[in-house]
Each structure stands twice: as structure tokens, then as C-alpha cells.
Amino acid sequence: MFQPNLIEKDMIYTTFNWDYANERFIYSKLIIILTQQKEIQYIKNGAIIRIDTIKDISKTPQVLHNFQQIKYLQWCGKYGLNDQKVGKWFAKWNCETIIDVGGIYSDDGKKQGLWKEMIKNYWIKAQAYEIGQYVSDLRNGTWKQIYEDKEIGGGDYNKQGQKEGKWKEFWDGFWHYSQVFYLGEYQNGNKVGRWDILCYDEIIGGGLYDKGIKLGYWIEVSDRFYEGSYITHKGQYKNGQKVGRWDICYQNKHIGGGSYEEGIKDGNWVEVSDEFQDSSQITYEGEYKKGKQIGKWNILFEKIVIGGGSYDGGIKIGNWVEVSDEFSEFSQVTVYGEYKNGQKDGKWDICYKEYWEKNAQSMKIGGGLYDEGIKSAKWVEVQDRFQKDAQVFYNGEYKNNKKVGRWDIFFQNTHIGGGQYDEGIKVGNWIELSDEFRVDSQVKYIGEYKNGKKIGKWEIMVKDEWNLRPFYYIGGGLYDEEGEEFKLGKWVDVADDKWFLTYTGEYQNGKKVGIWVEIDIYNNKNLQIGEKNYEN
Known part of the structure; x- marks a missing residue:
């Protein structure tokens, strides 16, 4: 439920957009504010790009984190006397009605009857849908999952709105170049037995569940898995926690990993960046102690050290060289400066190196001052995808x-x-x-x-x-x-x-x-x- 006395606070999220020129994701920061005036404001680079009014305070408001949905998605319909959605509702994308998407709300604001819904991760390259029946706001019976006008998955819900029996379902990050599914069985909404992970209907991973708890040997896909970032993680679960050695693989070749103690990272680790792909092979090497990074950590690009710094109990300290969020072969942007108690402080420089200058030093192109993690005074910044062109x-x-x-x-x-x-x-x-x-x-x-x-x-x-x-x-x-x-x-x-x-x-x-x-x-x-x- 929305709290009318909510204290106004900036929430910072990472959202993505697709870089058509370089066929890769661009990640950027988005500020989302839930105001006391019952509004959701979305702010990017100082521009308010969307404002949604919260009508029905009996339900938790839907906050969008997908940049294309923020920019293009609109729901159209009517509100009843209690500011609840009633009657027919349908969706538009960039002012164009999405065919058959939507359904009927009852007079008390509950979904009823046949609905066609977009997947949570819906965007221009992930136009996938789920179709089925609602009974008093709960999914019921057979639901179909649709992509490119073909039924490619689905399963059944019981009367309590829980998944039941055999299911083939979309992975949360499903899109055109990451057509990943999970295939297995539910009992009363819990996953049980063997579950396979499929990509284009080829088994690439999976493992066992016991009443919704993972156990035994698993092969999992990374959170941002797709054709250009084919990252998998392989290791053991015990009572739902990762234990022992876990390996990280890229295109089925070992590139990193480390050990877990009851779900907590411990000892020497080689980790990969969230944006790891062919042109952005960034890894991090260092040590964990009871889940916290300690001592010297190195940042490597294509197995060559290009940065790093020190941790004390999981807190960054001293001088650091970091890579930009969009660092790649063609966008070799690094930042240099000092951490005090885990916060950036003093002068920080932004540097850049052309990708063909293998042995050249990075040159300073920008930067500014931090005061206990807060930017202040004059700054020169660069765009997220800074490169030669x-x-x-x-x-x-x-x-x-x-x-x-x-x-x-x-x-x-x-x-x-x-x-x-x-x-x-x-x-x-x-x-x-x-x-x-x-x-x-x-x-x-x-x-x-x-x-x-x-x-x-x-x-x-x-x-x-x-x-x-x-x-x-x-x-x-x-x-x-x-x-x-x-x-x-x-x-x-x-x-x-x-x-x-x-x-x-x-x-x-x-x-x-x-x-x-x-x-x-x-x-x-x-x-x-x-x-x-x-x-x-």
C-alpha cells in the first residue's frame, strides 16, 4: 500500500538503453521520486522525463525501471469512485495501441477474465506476452507465453493463483538475443525436481529444487546473459546456499570464480564485470574474508592490469584507478582518485586512451572534486559512451x-x-x-x-x-x-x-x-x- 505520509526521497536506479550503433547495452542512472503529492517522478540528466499520478493508494504503486517503458508505455482506461481501475484497460507504446494487450477490471478494481499482459522486461527487442484468465485478481488455469506470434511456453495456475505442474517459462531477462527459458515442475507454487535452463531450446544449464530450495550441482546464467555476454556460473548448492568452489565461464571457457562458505564468498576470487562481453572483458581479482573484500584488488582488461585499489573490510580506501561503467575496447575511460572511509574525496581525474594505442598512457580529459562522496565545484564530465566518434x-x-x-x-x-x-x-x-x-x-x-x-x-x-x-x-x-x-x-x-x-x-x-x-x-x-x- 502507498503511504500518503511518505517522506520524499531520491531513489537512484540503473536503467538500460540499447546502443544501436555498437549493438550493446548502455547503462545510466535514473532518479525516481515518490512524492507526498502522490506522484512518481522520473528524472534523467536533470530533465523530468515522466510523471505518474498514484490514484489507488490501496495498492503498492508500480514503479518502472525499464527506460523504454518509462519513455513509451502508457496505460489507458477509467477509474471508479474509489480511484480504482475499472472496466477495459489497454496499453499504448509510443502512442500506438499494442494489439490486444490489457483486459477488464471489476468495479472493485480487480482483474477479471481474459488478459494479455506484457512481460516485466518488455521493450522494443523483448515484445513478449502472457495470455490467460484472471479470477478476482488471481491468475487461474492455463496461461500461454507468446513471442513473435508463437506460443513458446506457459503452464497452469491453481485456484490460489499459484503455478502448478509442468511449466516452460520466460527467464526474467528474456529478449531477442537472450531467448532463455526455465523448464520444470511446480507444486503449490514451489519449484520441485529437475529444472533445465534453455537458450533457443538448447539445454545450457539447470539443477535440482526441493520445495523451492536449490540443492546439488547447478549451472546458472548471469543476470545480463545474452549472445554477446554468454556468462555462466557452475557450482554446488546446499540448503539453498552456494557452497564450495564456483566457476565463472564465458562461452563455456573458464575465466574466473572462487569459493563460498554457506553462501558467503571467501578466499581468492576472480569476478567479471556486469557488462562483460567480447569487447569489454573486465575482470576483478582479489580476496574475500567472510563476504567482504579485503586488501589489494586489481582490475584487468583482457587479462592486463589497468586499475584497482585497496579494501578494508569491504570499504574502499586510498588511491584507486577505476573503469567507467561503459568501459570497452573502443571506450577506454578510467577515473583516478582517492577514497576515504569508502567515499570519494578530493580531486578525481577522468582519463581516456584510444583503443589502437596499446602501449600509450591514458590522457586526462576531465574530472572535478568530491567532498565526502559529494560532487562539488567545477567539473568536466564525459558522456556514457565516450569514444573516438x-x-x-x-x-x-x-x-x-x-x-x-x-x-x-x-x-x-x-x-x-x-x-x-x-x-x-x-x-x-x-x-x-x-x-x-x-x-x-x-x-x-x-x-x-x-x-x-x-x-x-x-x-x-x-x-x-x-x-x-x-x-x-x-x-x-x-x-x-x-x-x-x-x-x-x-x-x-x-x-x-x-x-x-x-x-x-x-x-x-x-x-x-x-x-x-x-x-x-x-x-x-x-x-x-x-x-x-x-x-x-
């Missing part, structure tokens, strides 16, 4: 860990944009860059913010990779002046992954209506390649 810098000031005043944006040392922050929130006129900004995709947006929300006229500008002419207009339109960030009237939108694909049509209160035309503007050919009719 995407060298974007942000230059400005922090106060109490929040951006304040003027921040400027540079691309390859040329001033290209920026604007004002007030206590970490964007205000006033801004020129900002697309998330995919790089040499061959130079897209920027020009307009005004009011309390972190876009208002009024916004223009979309682009520059070709050959720099044959300056930035020129390709799209844009109007946002409402009330700060609801509703698009109004005629708009020309641009595709997230291809700047040369534009979509022209009309918005009413933030919703697409009428005919929208898709145009390919590459090399000024202005070729219409499709159109879509949106219901009014």
Missing part, C-alpha cells in the same frame, strides 16, 4: 551533488550546446544532444525547460557526418505551456536510432491522431516509405 563533454558546476548554473556541452572540443540547472533540474533555454550523438548521427534539440519539463517550441537539428553544411532543421513542434510536456499540433519526430527517418503528423494532448507519414530524408531524397493511421 562520440567525444562529448559536459562542463559546469556542482553544489551538494546537484548541477547548478550554466552547463556547456562540447563535441570534439567545439562548443555545441548547453543550458541552465537549478538544484539539478533543467530550466530556461537549452540546446541538448540526442542519446545516440556521434560523428555519423549529430542530432540536437533546441527549446525551453520549465522546472525540468519541456515547454513551447522545440526544434530538431541535424548535421551530416561529412560536415558539408552547418546544423539544419529537420523537425520539431510545440509542447504545452503548463509543463505537462504534452506535444501539441503538427510535429516532425525523428527515429531514436536513425536520424534520417522522420515521422510527420499531429498530436492532441500528447497523443498521435490521424495520418502519420514516415519519410527517409537521407541525402535530401525525402522519400515517403510508409504511413500509419492513429485512432482519434
